[in-house]
Amino acid sequence: MAAAYRVDARRWAGLFDGLMDTIGARFARPEPRRRVRDFVAGLLAPLPVKNCWTIAEHAGDDGPGGMQDLIGRASWDDALVRADVRDFVAQRLGHADGILVVDETGDLKKGVHTVGVQRQYSGTAGKIENCQLAVHLSYASPLGHTLVDVALYLPRSWADDPQRRTEAGVPDSVTFATKPQLARALIDTAVAGGLPCRWVTGDEAYGGDPHLATALRAHQLGYVLAVACTHRVPTGHGVQQSGQIAAALPSTAWQRMSAGDGAKGFRYHDWAFVDLPKAEDQHGGRHWMLIRRNRTTGELAFYRCWSPHPVPLHHLVTVAGRRWSIEESFQATKSGLGLDQHQHRRWKAWHRWTTLVIAAHAFLTAAATLSTSSVTSVPDGLIAITVNELRRLFHALIIEPARPRADAITWSIYRRRHQHAAKTSHYTRQALTEP
Structure with missing residues (x-):
């Protein structure tokens, strides 16, 4: 019976090593290769706050300079690293019926100097706040779901301001793009990179853009995109x-179906779909309007759907239900991996931090599949190992035992020396102006 409760710690370590070796090949020197590995390990660690200081301390470095250099100044291409992560996801989670999910998330920020920040609506806060917005692409398959790519939204107040662009290091090639345009670029990159997928889903911000839908049909990608009433x-x-x-549908048009498993049971709603033959264009295929009705409140939600081939209602319902997987990914990466804890104002540093968070999340998702694929790994009375639980186990069993205890003392000395220098500087400066 004890064998049923064993975990795949060695296989997790091998998977982590393989991904880090692949990413490490993007660095010409051994120092950043070591640091990127230590950085991702720090993201996986249960640190109360994640930044270059705490991650450097966790790695046993003699100061934060090395990690700050990795994120801000070292020579490496974050887009190529995300391509490595995408290939890793395709190998470990890839499925012919894979679903691409697009959505944005916001990070609340103070001030006006952090790249992309302005007062704008944040779905995370549910109101207009001073924040950054980024469009993320997630991949969902029967094996799991994980973030795979990202694009920072640059408002016109930034895109049209040369001084702000220069101060934040925004590349000259970056121009203003709407969130649906950013999503289209992310999807184009995923398709060109060979990520196996058949469907795309997203909320009203993307379903309301006809150009995005046209581009998806050109890729022969089916879609279930939310739209307004x-x-x-x-x-x-x-x-x-x-x-x-919806108002004209007879009662017989509605069918009760589950959009997937939830933490508290199946997610049942009433569903109906209507064929839209008048919407056909040069791409062929079938168009539908999919409608979801809340069983309790009667509230309606609407989706524009297309597929190159006819599909049954339950298939569209399944795709619609997978849209929520990206919300789970946002929650996991913000609560456990520090997605929104970066302290970087510049374009390059923001993308590098976010890229390494995406790599850490992809590893956790892939490692979880190693456990769920084993028949003996989930005995009766237990759920399968989740991404959050695997992060805790991986740190306790693999990362933490490898850390020297002397690191804690070394960093205590470093912090106190830094604080002494800061205190001395404050008192010296005060002495110049005070009697």
Whole structure:
């Protein structure tokens, strides 16, 4: 019976080593190769706050300079590292029916100097706040789901301001792009990179953009994209709004189905879909309006759908349900991996921090599949090992035992020396102006 409770710690370590060796090949010198490994290990650690100081202390460095150099000044291409992560995900989680999920998340920030920051609506806060916004691409398959790519949203107030761009190190090639345009670029990159996928899903910000839908049809990617109740579509009775279509449906049009497993049970809703033959274009395929009705409140949600081939209702419902997987990824990366804890104002540093968080999350997701694929690894009375639980186990069993105890004393000395220098500087400066 004890064998059933064993974990795959050695296989997790081998998987981590393989990913870090692949990423490490992007660095010409051994120092950044070691540091990037230590940096990702620090992201996986249960540190109360994650920044270059705490990660350097966790790694046993003699100061934060090396980690700050890795994020801000060292020579490496974060886009190529994300390509490595995408290939890793394709190998470990890839499936012919893979789903690409697009969504943005916001990080609340103070001041006006952090790249991309302005007062704008943040879905994370649910209101207008001073924040950064970034569009993320997630990959979901029957094996798991993880973030794979990202694009920072640069508002016009930044894109059209040469001084702010220069101060934040925004490349000249970066121009203003809407969030759907950023999502399209991320999807184009994933498809060109060979990530196996068949579907795309996203919320109203993406479903309301006709250019994105056209681009997906050109890729022959099916989609289930949320739209507003006022979204207009061509029908046999003329152009109608989504809400009008729903109001005209008979009671027999609705079917009760689950959009997937939830922590508290199956996520049942009432669903209906309407064929839209008038929406056909040069890409062929089938168009639908998918409608979801809350069983308790009767609240409606609407989705524009397309597939190069006919599919049953339950297939569209499944794709719609996978949209929530990216929210789980945001929660896991913010609560456990420090996605929103970066303290970097410049373009390059922001992308590097976020890229390494994505790498850490992809590793955890892939490692979790090693456990769920083993018949004996999930005995009765236990759920499968989650990403959050695997992060705790990996640190306790693999990372922590390798750390010398002297590191704690070394960093205590370093912090106190730094604080002494800062205190002396403050008193010296005060003495110049005070009697």
